[in-house]
Amino acid sequence: MVGSTLRFSLLLAAAFAERATALWPWPQYIQTSERRYTIFPHSFQFQYHVSSAAQVGCSVLDEAFQRYRDLLFGSVSFHFPQPMGKRHTSEKNLLVILVITPGCDQFPSLESVENYTLTVNDEQCFLLSETVWGALRGLETFSQLVQRSPEGTFYINKTEIEDFPRFPHRGLLLDTSRHYLPLASILDTLDVMAYNKFNVFHWHLVDDSSFPYESFTFPDLTKKGSYNPATHIYTAQDVKEVIEYARLRGIRVLAEFDTPGHTLSWGPGVPGLLTPCYSGSHPSGTFGPVNPALNNTYEFMSTFFLEISSVFPDFYLHLGGDEVDFTCWKSNPDIQAFMKKKGFGEDFKKLESFYIQTLLDIVSAYGKGYVVWQEVFDNKVKVQPDTVIQVWREEMPVRYMKEMELVTSAGFRALLSAPWYLNHITYGPDWKKIYVVEPLAFEGSPEQKALVIGGEACMWGEYVDSTNLVPRLWPRAGAVAERLWSNKTVTDLDFAYKRLAHFRCELLRRGVQAQPLSVGYCDVEFEQT
């Protein structure tokens, strides 16, 4: 059923390519016609419907109206020809918004409903949604529907859209440890995420290279672990700003504090936290993963994650758990003794499990859910059934689709990232490779497929900082965004190319330094400063 309306909408798009091509990601259901309505920037308004649960004073929507007004008409002067005489049905000067459920001051969650219906016809110009989050998605779609004629008049075509996301978790990972990203880069990214209907900002805050998160419980972590404690840190205020900026765009902030590996930068600020590696019978002076054999470690984690749980409002925390190197643990006599005492034998996966389980218990005691990288599942750590497993390894130990099958058949929810490591660059239009991935193309029951809550595009930071982040992300991440939002039948590459190329020009118009997909040009190009 969905399929047939969709095919219908595809045909329409082909017929009126000029018009609807800017829509990205493609809505679930769309019908448009040749009938055109003029929009006058000076008189156009967003207006709450009288029976809307959200009214003036709803921060999320009030601010969104302002943003979209700027995006739509920002660059035009308002000395625009006034419409003369009485209004015609061919003019649209109001978009009426009706939100059914109140919730302007809440945070978006995995369960948030993002559905909306957008109707532009002779009678009305109307956006209906269950929640404010759905209204945000609808406003974005609306902004993409408004076109400008060569003479400079704004118009919108008669359109009927019913839209909802295919997956509830549509994320983008940024890594602020390998390279620090200025706050402005993060906020700008959140804007572009909203243009793409992404709804999760996975913030890989810290890693081996640096610890920019300023903890008020353990200020030494940044003081000693950041690249520069004066400039390369995120203060509590910065973090608040990111969370609120994201909330206003319907985006969750999923904070990751990866342990026990990837923690070298934690070491200088918390003496005794990392495992001292040994060379023979002497400490070599280097350090390995978090030391899982000490009580102090768990006391520290307990205090630290208490802070994290209160700073980040999202129900989920990302606890990492990837790529734990056992060499250092193996070399350390204290750890060897601990292994013996616990009866782990030579199986360091058991030690890893011991650490992770203790950590998970700590975090769940704070009323949080958690996401972990796939190794936690691969190494058979006993985790709670509601744990989310993020699949990131392309080939090993198994092909990622096989891994999806294994994770879901064990009853866990899964997030897919493996084919979407955007930091891996190659020559040419690699967005196609990203786009053609079908997240449910694994063997499994419908129940298993239902456990896939979405995916994430990952931009790891080894070679990325604010100099190249934006063109490397956009529009490539857009390919992931559509895959996670649109219907699974939206797979035609030519159709996608046309829209994505158009969307990329729209991003340029909005000031985003999005790189080209192929040869060509945009009316508004990126301005070198």
Next chain:
Amino acid sequence: MEHRGLGWPRLPRLLELLAALAVQAVRASAVAAASPDLCLWPMPLSVQTTPRVLHLSPDNFFFSHSSTSKAGPSCSLLQEAFRRYYDYIFGFYKWHHGSADLRVGVELQQLQVSVILDPECDTFPKISSDESYTLLVKGPVASLTANRVWGVLRGLETFSQLIYQDFYGTFTVNESNIVDSPRFPHRGILIDTSRHFLSVKSIFKTLDAMAFNKFNVLHWHIVDDQSFPYQSVTFPGLSKKGSYSSSHVYTPNDVRMVIEYARLRGIRIVPEFDSPGHTQSWGEGQKDLLTPCYNGKEPSGAFGPINPIWNTTYSFLSKFFKEISTVFPDEFIHLGGDEVDFDCWASNPEIQDFMRDKGFGRNFKKLESFYMQAVLDMISAINKNSIVWQEVFDDASKLMPGTVIQVWKAEDYTQEQSKVTEAGFPVILSAPWYLDWISYGQDWKRYYAVDPLSFEGSQEQKKLVIGGEACLWGEYVDATNLTPRLWPRASAVGERLWSHKDVRSLEDAYRRLTIHRCRMLRRGIAAEPVFTGYCDHEDRM
């Protein structure tokens, strides 16, 4: 040999001697790298530094002309350069309100510049321009000596790279003695403004960064199949109909500005007008220039390469290149000649007849050569030299001596170098340096490891390699990603073409390149990171 022979800068004897010592000096400096401050890029021929430091105060330092210099304040090229480099050195002072008091020690108050020969202030740089210089840094007056202004420009860049801010924020430089000259005279960057238009501002930025890396040729692949942004005075229809839009063009004034901006930085502009292939966009504005392709007996409506059999083609090209030769002052014009697709020619009955009349048989390479020969003759008749892509050499029976061959095909490129130089033609190497071919990780190491003379051949043959070019083709590149894609990856090529062949330690290069990248960042070039880490001033970007 032609180009090396023709007015080649003869290094002064002293320089040659020093060149022989260079290896040693460079090694010495690599050891001195214990002082983390020596982060010159590209590495000069000979560097001697001492631990003795001098301090500079922004309020009490200036560039001056030595009384014996052949250049003075009337040389605007140098005056402009002084202003630029003052800014690069102290620009941050405004942002960093460190203490202005100098700590005890000797102050460096002046860099005195001396040009020995006719300075060439108002001329354009040439392939034979002398870029050598010597820099003696001592207090209170340092000196920079060069034969021409071009050497002064290179020396100013080096001088600016020597200065760092110490722990207290004081501008500091170690006493040092540097003798420097380039290994190759042609060190180029290719940009492609046809696949994507690049604004004049973007080109300026690129020229700035080129100067930071001692590049001296901007190879401007200005037109191609996709668009014709060059606004021709003689044939305005070419850009009117062949550009992406009326705002995606380079007016004569734009072109003049680019040439002058480059000149002030000692950079030549070598324009490329690629033909007979890669010319779809020419056809829009110039009717009856391209070959009509046939589908059996009927024209298919599609067009192929430039039609080489009509007289009108050559009279058009003759007028066109006459304009080009006056607009672009450089002695070289790049004529392209790559990737000519023969299918369309083969389908066209008129061309078939022509082939028969000329006795070319079915060998379309002969037709291609016929065309290229005519264009090359045209260029030499207007007293310009030609550069062409390697196919012109590969497919030609004979070629005018002195034609420069640009080797670009990655496969067996060293063999190609051998062949071309054996036939006596000068070579520009690009094959290993296609920077548009991106991959994950530190690919700069691959570019850096290349030695342009690693092919089989005699000493004479090696001398025919006049340099190389890093090419950033534009299929996937425009103003949004040009700068981080070029820099610092192209810097690897910059050092390979400037520095002594024995400067090849990857470890030392990594250390210097990382700092050099931060320096570019500080100067407003959005150069991407080499690897994990940070720069002090990156928040300014």
